[in-house]
Amino acid sequence: MTIYIFTLKEKALKNLFPKNTRFISIKLPALKELSNHDPESESLSYIDISGFSGVEIKKVLVKFQNCCRNNAWGIIDPKGSIVDPVSLLFDGAHDYLGPSILKEPSYLDIRRFKNVLSKRQILVEEKSETGSKKGEKFSLIKNGVKLPPETSFPGWKKIRSGKTFDFYLLYCSLKGNVALDSRLGEKNFAQVHQRFISILTKKLSEAEGLCWMNSGKDCLFLLPPKAKCIEAAVEASIKMIAATPIIVIETLNITVPVNITFALHYGAINYSPPGQTGTVISDAVNFIFHLGTKKAESGRLSISGEIPETSVPKLLEDLFTPVGEFEGRKIWHTKKFTYGKPWG
Helix, strand or coil: CEEEEEECCCCCCHHHCCCCEEEEECCCCCCHHHHCCCCCCCEEEEEECCCCCHHHHHHHHHHHHHHCCCCEEEEECCCCCCCCHHHHHHCCCCEEECHHHHCCHHHHCHHHHHHHHHHHHHHHHHHHHHHHCCCCCCCCCCCCCCCCCHHHCCCCCCCCCCCEEEEEEEEEEEEECCCHHHHHCHHHHHHHHHHHHHHHHHHCCCCCCEEEEECCCEEEEEECCCHHHHHHHHHHHHHHHHCHHHHHHHHCCCCCCEEEEEEEEEEEEECCCCCCCCCCCCHHHHHHHHHHHHHCCCCEEEEECCCCCCCCCHHHHHHEEEEEEECCEEEEEECCCCCCCCCC
C-alpha cells in the first residue's frame, strides 16, 4: 500500500505519516501534478488544503476528486477550513484528517489507512452486488402499508393543532460507554446535545424533518408521510452513522467515544406544535421511545415493521438485517460500521 500526499508544505506533515508515504509538491495555479496522478489500486491519495484560499479549495477538490475517481482519496485539513467535513464523505471522499486528528499522531498509524482501503472495497463490492439485483423484485418490508397522497399533508406552517395525521417518527440520541452527562458534566453535555440537534436539523432539512420533542438527552423528529422525505431521512441517518467519528470530533468538539442511535417508526399522531407536546397521547409516540431506548443499538438505524413498504430506498435494503420482534412488531437494524480505531 502506498500513500500519496499532495501538499504545499511537506515539512509540516512529514513526521506524522508512515514511512511508505510519498509527498508530492504542488504548485498553483496549474496543479499539473494532479493531472498526471495515476494511482495504483492499492493506494491512498490525500491532498493538504491548508495552503489554499476558500475559492481555491473548491477548484482543487474538484480536480483532485476527478484524478482519484477510481481510487481511495481523502482530505488533510490542518486549519479546519472545511465547515462541514461530513459533506466530503457524501461527495465520495474516503477519509478526512482534520485538526483534532492531526494533533493525535496515534490516529495515523498504518492500521487506519488499511481500514480506509478495506471500507472502500466493501462499498465497491456492495455497489456491484446491488447493481446485479436491479431486475429483481424485492422489498424489505411487506405489510401492505402504503403512503397517503402527498397532498394529504399541508406542510408544517399550515398544519392545525389537534389534527390527526400519519407521520414518520425518528428517534435520535447520543450514547457513550458511560452516561455522557456524567462524563462530560451536565453543562457541557447540554451544549453537545444542542449542537447535535443543530446537526440533525440541517441533515434532515431535505427530509422536511421537524424537531418535535427534545428531552435534553434525546429527541424526536417528525417527518411528513412522503416518499422523498423518508428516503432523504434514511440516507441522512446512515451517512451520519458512517461518519460518526468525524461528527463527534470535528463538529460536536468532544474526544470521548460516542455513537449515534436512530430508530424509525410510523403511526398516527394528534398533532401539537413543538413545545406544546406535553399532553400528547399516542401509541406511536410511546412505541418509538421504547424502541429507541430499549431495543435500538448505538451505531445503528433501527426500523419497525409498521413503516410503509416503500420507506427504505432499494439501494440501501442490503444494509438492514432482521433482529426479531419487539413489543409485537418486527424490527430491523442496519449492519454495524467499524472504524480504523476502536470506537464506542
